[in-house]
Amino acid sequence: MPSWIGRFLSSSVGKKTVMALTGLSLVGFLVVHLLGNFTLYTGGIEGFNEYAAKLEDLGGLLMAAEVGLFAIFVIHMGLALRIARENKRARQENYRIRATMGNSTAASRSMAITGMIVGLFLIVHIIDFRVPTLFGEIDNIGEAVVARLSSPVGATIYLIGILALGLHLRHAIQSAFQSLGLENPNWSPLLRLGAQTLAWALAVGFASFPIYCLLTTGAASAAAN
Amino acid sequence: MTASATDDLTLTVHVWCQAGPDQPGDFVTSEVSVSPDTSFLEMLDCLNEQRMAGGQEAIAFDHDCREGICGACSLVIDGKPHGPEQETTTCQLHMRTFNDGDAIYVEPFRAKGFPVLRDLVVDRSAFDRIQQAGGYVSVNTGSAPDAHAVPVPKPAAEEAFDAAACIGCGACVAACPNASAMLFVAAKVSQLALLPQGAPERDARALSMVEAMDGEGFGNCTNHFECAAACPKAIPVTHIARLNREFLRSSLMPRS
Numbered sequence: 132m133p134s135w136i137g138r139f140l141s142s143s144v145g146k147k148t149v150m151a152l153t154g155l156s157l158v159g160f161l162v163v164h165l166l167g168n169f170t171l172y173t174g175g176i177e178g179f180n181e182y183a184a185k186l187e188d189l190g191g192l193l194m195a196a197e198v199g200l201f202a203i204f205v206i207h208m209g210l211a212l213r214i215a216r217e218n219k220r221a222r223q224e225n226y227r228i229r230a231t232m233g234n235s236t237a238a239s240r241s242m243a244i245t246g247m248i249v250g251l252f253l254i255v256h257i258i259d260f261r262v263p264t265l266f267g268e269i270d271n272i273g274e275a276v277v278a279r280l281s282s283p284v285g286a287t288i289y290l291i292g293i294l295a296l297g298l299h300l301r302h303a304i305q306s307a308f309q310s311l312g313l314e315n316p317n318w319s320p321l322l323r324l325g326a327q328t329l330a331w332a333l334a335v336g337f338a339s340f341p342i343y344c345l346l347t348t349g350a351a352s353a354a355a356n
Numbered sequence: 357m358t359a360s361a362t363d364d365l366t367l368t369v370h371v372w373c374q375a376g377p378d379q380p381g382d383f384v385t386s387e388v389s390v391s392p393d394t395s396f397l398e399m400l401d402c403l404n405e406q407r408m409a410g411g412q413e414a415i416a417f418d419h420d421c422r423e424g425i426c427g428a429c430s431l432v433i434d435g436k437p438h439g440p441e442q443e444t445t446t447c448q449l450h451m452r453t454f455n456d457g458d459a460i461y462v463e464p465f466r467a468k469g470f471p472v473l474r475d476l477v478v479d480r481s482a483f484d485r486i487q488q489a490g491g492y493v494s495v496n497t498g499s500a501p502d503a504h505a506v507p508v509p510k511p512a513a514e515e516a517f518d519a520a521a522c523i524g525c526g527a528c529v530a531a532c533p534n535a536s537a538m539l540f541v542a543a544k545v546s547q548l549a550l551l552p553q554g555a556p557e558r559d560a561r562a563l564s565m566v567e568a569m570d571g572e573g574f575g576n577c578t579n580h581f582e583c584a585a586a587c588p589k590a591i592p593v594t595h596i597a598r599l600n601r602e603f604l605r606s607s608l609m610p611r612s
Contacts (some may be wrong), residue, residue, distance in 0.1 A: 217576055220468060235581065313597070
């Protein structure tokens, strides 16, 4: 390995570059995931199942994508833990009186916490759907999703996970652009607006599913009565 | 009664006192009456006179020019580096900013890269070492070059000058939740990256200065941007983006 790579990866700016690139890759995955989920709205449970079947048909390609995603996630999380540890060490004695200067946000200050909640949520999410489908324990993934999301406990877990994700992304996407040095008076305002819009769109888009499932099953059970 | 411009303010001042490096410290509380026209440092002078008259040791704090340009003064006042006023160093902060009867908490800058030496004095020589790692241009001495012999576009000159306004006080580090020194290093790298005089050493500069910064134990920038709000010279975080670009450029596309 060329020596510059080691130097790059161990430096603070290099670490932030990798955080930004892995983070944006994960955002890319989220966009695809959300678009795929929308088949539940456009085609109902059947449409969702068809989409899932098409994904499964990809076979080795899907497996490769999943392994890649997992690797990106592990790198992002591992580096985040390292950065958080180093940053804690950089101020060993805290201020007795703390005041924000006004530029940091609740989202920026809680990145480690929201990141950890998203990580835990991801484990729950994978155990809910990916592990059973991998072992053929779920025949109808669409029904399983709706059943999980229309139970109050399931919907609550998903909404908490998505809320943490939304907060994380609110800082993350625009922060990634800054870390990559993408700053220019002409298009920075547009990038910031785009980053905020994407963060909101992803959070609202994902949150719509548990809410939709809660409402429709509520209506269905009311109709059954 | 509200204090008019001539009425003295009576304040309860809690000042961080610490006998030496790695010693435990704590707030020492005193009452002090000063004119609203005194600067914050003059208020501390009055407090020290009071202490010495009472047989106590003076509280140590950094100061030099007292006109906002040297970067020697520091202090975190009520949780904010250089106090509550924007774009103001502690020496240019006046007591009229406070109200009669206020309690004021004064702490040193806190960062691993800025160890406390005593009371409110911290060792900021880490910044000198970062500068020495690349924050300069090598030029041949001799007669002064002709004016306009080296063309510099006006916007680049302006932006470089904005970055050059950095006085190296360290408020960016003090304000950063991660105690990162990115704004300081960014100002130094950015200033020279914008000018033709900085071009010959451009590749080495960002790499060496970031390496020196990391080596001093400062944290990683996570884009809170608290630094820019605390900076007495209002240096914007666009310079941090430029530092990131300079670092990437030097790492990925070195010219040699």
